[in-house]
Structure formats: C-alpha cells, structure tokens
Amino acid sequence: MSEPLLAGGIRAVNVGVAGFAGPPRAHGAVVQDVDWRPPAGGDRDAGLVLARLEDDADDPIGARVAAANAEVVRRILAAQPVLVDVRPAAEIVPGLGGRTILHAGPPIEWSRMCGPVQGAVIGAVLYEGWADSPDAARRLADAGEIAFAPCHHHGAVGPMAGVVSPSMPVAVVEDAASGRRASATLNEGLGKVLRFGAYGAEVLERLRWMASVLAPALARALGARGAVDLRSITAQALSMGDECHNRNVAATSLFARLIAPALVRTSPGAVAAAALDFLEANNHFYLNLSMAAAKCALDGAHGVAGSTVVTAMARNGVEFGIRVSGAGDGWFTAPATVPDGLYFPGYGAADANPDLGDSAITETMGLGGFAMAAAPAIARFVGGTADDAVAHTRAMAAITLAGNPQYAIPALGFAGTPTAIDCRRVVDSGVAPVIDTGIAHREAGVGQIGAGIARAPLACFTAALGAVGRRLGVAPSGAAARE
C-alpha cells in the first residue's frame, strides 16, 4: 500500500540525527528519515577495530574471527548440562580451602564491597564459625584474614551477593558432552536470605538445615535416580512461561515432580517431606541450577582465540564485568547501574543497590532478559507489558550470533532464544544486553525491594573488543583487562 507514496513523494533523505530534517520539512519538503548512527557510537578507535574484525572470508583476520565465533557458538549449543550431585563446596570448588570466601561478579576487595555483599560475607563467617559475632566477623575481614575471590574464578556462580564458603552445599552440574563441571549454591528462597546480605539467626539456621538435611537428601536422590537433564527442564520451562532467571516456577515445579519419587525412596519420611516442603515453597529453586548449567556451557566456550563472543556477564554490586572468549581470562568492567524497574511498597530507586550477582550468566546463555518473550508474566513484574517482553527478545537477536534450537519460544513461532552475544554487534549497534533482575536494598540484610531491567554498560564491550583486536595485532590502543 505504501510503495507508490514512497516512490512518488520523497524529495530528501535524512540520515541519522532526526533534528536535521526539521528545517527542510518546515519549508514543505518531504523528508524520509533513515535511522542511522555511526558504528561504535562514533568512537574512532573502536570503529577501526570493528572494521578489521568483521567477518571477511578474504581477510585472514576477518576469517579467523568468523571461524572462532562459529566454534564458540558450536560449543555453547552442544553443551548438555545435567545435575549430577550436591556436595559441600570445599569438596567441589577448586581452591576453596582455609578462610576463603567467593563472591559474585568481577574481583573486588572487602573495603569496596557493597552492603549486601559485606552482609553476606559476615553471614558466611558466622556460618563457618570463624567468628562469633557480626562485629568480630567484620574485624576479621578488615584485618585481611579472609581471602576473597570471584565465584567465576572457581567454576562457580551465585545469585545476588553470590557468597560461597567452604561448608556450604553446592549443586554440581556436568556437561554430559565434555565432562566439564560447574557449581552453584542452592537457592534459599525469598525473605531474609544470605544472598541479599541478611545474616540473622533464621538465615544461618536455614543454611545449616540446607547443608545438613536438604543437600544430603538431594545427593542421595540424584545418586539413586541418576543425573537430571537440566537442558530438558529449561527447554520445557521456556514453553511454560519461565525465562529461567527471574521466573522459575515451571522449572522448579518440573524439577520437584521429577526428583520427588527418588527423594522419598532414599530418605526418611520426615526428611523427604521437609525437602519437598522447601521445594514447594520456593519458586526460585531452579534459578541456581539454571545458572550453573549456563556457567558450565559457557566455560566450555571460553578461550577460543579470535572470538568476540561474551562468555560471562557478572556484577559485584559496584562494577559490571564481562569476559570474552578470545580476550583472555580478565574482566572488562564499568560501574554497575541501578536497574530500571518496579519497587515493592515503601521502597524506591534511592534504596536500591546497583546491579548485583552472577545471575546474568543466564542472559549470557540466551535466557533471562534474552528469553523474556517466553515469560510475559515477568514483563509485568519488572514494569512492562507482554509486547515489551517480545521486543526485548527481538532486540537481543540483533546482538547475538545464533538462535538456540533447543530453547524455543512458542510466542515467537518457536524461534530459538538469541544466544552468543557478539561484542562486535553490541559495539556496532549500541544495543546493550538486557538483564532481567531482582533489585537488592543497598544496605545489608534488608533483602529484595523490587525487580527490573538492567543494561550491561557498553564500555565493557568496547574494551573487550579492543583486547581481542590487540591479541590479533590490529588494535591501536584501548583499555586493558583487569585480571
């Protein structure tokens, strides 16, 4: 219908800034606006790197990047994450000995940690019995008596504060294809919980019950029935309204139904009933399994020279960091921002901690905000509509290299979730990865105060792209990664 008008009526074409079309239009001209922005937001260095790293079969570097990214995509999609065990972290997580505590996001020292992470550290110190009061715990940390490291440096992930201490139980996920493993803490549920920085008696009591009752029961059940296929549960859950980051009710229900018979067969009745009560009351139980599964798949895709694909996005509540497959093991960071969302009654943006947690590993895997079209109900929870949810997923398709055929979204005609974030496409388009996240109070222990949409800072991707370029010998300059 509109073709004849376009063909006949255009007198001028305005490329880029819409305001330039104003004067000619005011004089009666027909001006067709074309949405265009310079690549890399006009950053000359980034633009040059970008140009050199584009897929190009006739250029050795362009061909190498293309091949590296194809290999990364192949590895991400080939992963078959299964839940094999639940064990104390010290048995599973390499290097978690002595007074070591892991935390979410890129590296950060104790003095710079945000409120919720410091609170969770205090809770972990009390839980481990390294101190007998919050003040004593704080003094221990102040005195440098505790070693800190990111979960991500030890094959692990944790939501929000992401604190893991040696005797906490972790879910052990294995890639059935490669044997590679990753782990995550067990989800505590909502309310006063360690991951939001709470460390009161009820928090520690729950953690002790999880370690002494729940974890061994789950381990026995897994031993009896065999591994649980998490890829299958995630795939089903995506057709049941979950995006497997902020909404996990379907996946948790499927998991609980699946594990229940073996739980009953391998535990005393009272133990099995208490474990099933816990699974029934916690719609987020699957989140941590989803995270460990994503970590497992993405770790297997890390370290492919020449690849511009993101293998981790994580936040420590102060900084947002990413790792990129072909850019080494360092982090490319920028200040974390406060998510844009809805707050529970009585709270607002002034109370919010900046974006926090390793849970953005789900988005890195094509879930969460990237799969929001599968979960219209979550769009409402974070302050949007079902149409917004579809728009987020469609937008993410522009900065990713694949649709995951195993993770289909019914509302999009069973298209696969947009997977494998390409730094080139992020830098070129200026479209930042969208993260569907909970919002923590900035003070330790208050807990969740809302949920919303966070955006990964573009600076991380520009810096990472520069680093890939330097490794390929083409980048003029740029920020160095922080190891």
Place this chain on the structure above:
Amino acid sequence: MSEPLLAGGIRAVNVGVAGFAGPPRAHGAVVQDVDWRPPAGGDRDAGLVLARLEDDADDPIGARVAAANAEVVRRILAAQPVLVDVRPAAEIVPGLGGRTILHAGPPIEWSRMCGPVQGAVIGAVLYEGWADSPDAARRLADAGEIAFAPCHHHGAVGPMAGVVSPSMPVAVVEDAASGRRASATLNEGLGKVLRFGAYGAEVLERLRWMASVLAPALARALGARGAVDLRSITAQALSMGDECHNRNVAATSLFARLIAPALVRTSPGAVAAAALDFLEANNHFYLNLSMAAAKCALDGAHGVAGSTVVTAMARNGVEFGIRVSGAGDGWFTAPATVPDGLYFPGYGAADANPDLGDSAITETMGLGGFAMAAAPAIARFVGGTADDAVAHTRAMAAITLAGNPQYAIPALGFAGTPTAIDCRRVVDSGVAPVIDTGIAHREAGVGQIGAGIARAPLACFTAALGAVGRRLGVAPSGAAARE
C-alpha cells in the same frame, strides 16, 4: 495510509456473498466487500426467536434474558472449586448402585455405543467382577443386565469414554462458595487405558492399583493438608502454557509439587514413592480435576429460567450434545463429527472415532480451545500455529458473554478467558465453539491416534435457543430436547 484511497476510490459496496462483486469488478469498478451473513444462517424461525431474545431493557422478554444471563455469568465466575477428597464412586455419585455404569456425553443405549465406549464398558464389567471374560461382559450388556446413564446426570464427568463404575475412585471437587460438589475419575495416563476402550490385563491391573493404593494415598494427603485450590492451579497453569484440556503439564506439575509433602507424611514410603512416580509419568493427571472443577461451576449455573448460556457440551462418540441453563435438563444433540487434526504415524481420519468425551466441559468453562492462546505449544500438537491459537481464543470472545478475570492469558495482555457461551451469539454469528481434543481410534482399545480441533454442531445451539424461546412463550416451533 489507506484512508485517502478508500475515501476517493470506492464506487460500489458489496454486502455478503463475495462472488457478487465479480462482474462489476471485471468492468473496472472499485468494489468494497463487506463481510455480512444473515443472522441464524438465514433460518427464518431461528432468526425470529433470536430477534425476540436479544437483550432489550424495554422489552420484558429481552430484559429477562439479559438478567438471567447476567446471573449465570455471575455464578460461573463466583465458583471456587477445590479438591476435597478421593473416594469410591459408589460413595459419592448419587444413584450409582447395583450394575450401573456411567458414560460420557448425552444418553445412549448399549447397542448404539461406539467402539471405545463399548470397550470401556467391557473393561468396567471385568473390573467390577460382574463377568469373567470380555464375551461374558458383552452378553451381560446385550441382555440388558447393565443400567447405563450419562456421567452428567450424576454430577460427574469423564474424559473420552468417560466410563465410571461403582468401585472406581473419583476425585471429589467442591465449590467452596456454595458447597456444591462434582466428581471425575482419576486420569490413567496414556497408552492402553480404559477411557480409549482398552480392557486388557494391564488396564485392569492399573485401575486396581489406582483404587487400592493411589486413591487412598491422595485421600489421606488431602485429609492432612486440606483442600487443594483448583482455581488457583488453573489460573497459574494458564500463564504456564496449559489450556487445561489437552495440555496439563504445568497444572499437573504444580499439583504434584503441592501434594507431595502431605503424600509423604501420610503414606508409607513405598506407597508415596509409587504415587509420585505415577504423577511424574502422567502429564494429563490434572485434566480430570480441571473437568470436575468446570462441572462443579457450571452445574451451579444451570437452571436459570430465561438464560441462553450453555452449561454443558459433551459427546458420546455418536452424538454431540449441549445443555443450556434456561432450557431444562434435556440435551440438544446432533451427530458427532471427526475432529480435524494431526494423526500419529500409521493412522488417519478413516481410523478416527467421531468426537468423544465429557472433556468439552472445559471449553464450556472457557478453557481448552477457548483458552488456546495461552498454550501455543498445543496449537502445534493439533496441527496449527501460535497465531492460530490466538485466533481461536479471539473468535470465541465473539460467542461468549464474559472474560474470566481469574483466568488471564498473558499473550493477550492478560485478558480473561472467553467464558459463558451464549446460544444467541453462536446462532447469530454461525461461529461454532472450538474444542481442543484427543482423537480415539474407532475400535475399542487401540487408544489415542491423534489430536485436533472439533467444532460443536450449530444445530445443537439453534435447537436449544428454540427451547428457551418456547419456555418464554416466543418460539413458533423447533426441535424438542432429549431427556
């Protein structure tokens, strides 16, 4: 964009049959087609009744119909179905004594029953021990030694053959608002099952296990934890990809997770584990609970004089029948047709039994085909797309009087499921209610051979509308209901 063209270019308007626009168009005229059909498909008697029964505040009859329908809608939406118990049918179903067997759909005698229903009757006779071989069971039925009645006449419903005999366990659903009860058999799962007319040893063995182990375990669990809110589970499931007729994986998972702790606390470990195994293996377990909940709500809305709202749709595999609130307790029937759908490998339409089962009570409640937009995956299973699913739900809005605010569909901006089928709107529009259904082999015991979309025959609605009219003294003639 198209406005100027429309305003400037029309030379003729063609109302109704599209072919009439051909000749003028062939001579170069611009013809705008308007989609129009005479009300009641041009049936003069039905058209007259329809005209008299339309909402009209200034006409005593029009006002009475409007008020009656408003009351029916109020009752349907007010129902709060909860699962309270699981008992042998003879204890719960009024009048189910001696050698009585209930079946799906409107009344039908033994000799006219379709293959799957005859097979299920033979199975029930063997299960009850009234005969010791299929031939002996058949002779008993041939000799008139068994009394048959529709489930619907006894406050019950059953999927497919819908056969209920005295010692089979039934789920007891109560409307917490009114105390009214309805019941349904427990779902047996897929494969060789009684409801598809199978009566082999494995079928009878499973039925005996369900009666002696599963049913008492569920009853004990319900007794310990209290009633299960089915309205809440259905509402959640609709945001999790179920339409609660042909797809029930979310609702079944939610139910299993909810009942598991109480099952474990009230049964020996081996019993609880076996019951949980059964719930894990049967994604359709919730179907029968969904049906009983719908039956409970709709029975409470039946018998409002002047109402043109449908309170039951059911099929016996030979005839399709409906009951209407203001048309008495009789059935308005028409021949059942073969659903339009997809067949499992090796089967086709020639193998299919015509539409069968009481499960269309879910559509009568605004679920199933009416809620298909909530379940894009089921559209694929029955041979359509996600867009088809949305189109079905939108089309049903045109023949219903309400959107159920408790049953919201995320993909439609959380619009309520189209509820309360109005015979007037069906007759006026010619849009037949859509039913999302399984397809049975026409021979006893073969089982499910496909799934598809069935349409309720329009003749049922025309006849029922005439009956409401006669009761209000306005109908000239028309078919009588069959009691």
